[in-house]
Amino acid sequence: MQPRKTALAHAALQAHRGPLDLRQRRALILCDGQRGLAELTVLLGHDAAALLARLQRDGYLHAGQPPVPPPPATPPAAAPRRSLVAARIYLLDMLALQRAPAATQLRERLQATRGEADTLYALRLVLAQLPAMTSGGYVQRVRERLREVLPEAHLAAVLESPRPA
Structure with missing residues (x-):
């Protein structure tokens, strides 16, 4: 399981004063679809599985395979933005x-x-x-x-x- 954020999670993280506590915000920041449960447990602590399950149940995380992205409308930038x-x-x-x-x-x-x-x-x-x-x-x-x-x-x-x- 490599959880990733849903649109609801992105909106909650941008709101800064949303319904999430600091620990939930940390978990969502770390759930990028690249980290597995083992790595997240190391970063979040022994009760990470319960925390992630609660966030998934509440609609903030998706644990399935990521959808195939649609082809980009414009070619990607040659280099990442730096600032x-x-x-x-x-x-x-x-x-x-x-x-x-x-x-x-x-x-x-x-x-x-x-x-x-x-x-x-x-x-x-x-x-x-x-x-x-x-x-x-x-x-x-x-x-x-x-x-x-x-x-x-x-x-x-x-x-x-x-x-x-």
Whole structure:
């Protein structure tokens, strides 16, 4: 079973003040149709199966095979969109999934950033402290995703620069 979000789940996640609690939101964010129940249990805890079953019963998840997508009306873009905002939002979501008190502080700091330099510094700070909060494999997946969404001009500054003071 590789659960994926329904249209109802997408709408609830975008509403931010919908009927879901934080744990349910985390589960929906992680249910991308790529992760199986075993991986989700590692990420969500021992009662993940019951949580996912409840979300499926309530119409937020679909556990069947994904439908065959219709052919695109226009050819896909040659490259994925990259933006500093997308990288910031992604890390904010990843920090929300962490239970360490330091994650809350880092999330608040990243949320408060306004300028480009301040945001880049906060992204480096998160990446420097994330290994203390989670597994090496998880950190590597976060870094890989950032490599996909960060503008190329900022890749070296965020992913390859030394740990901020």
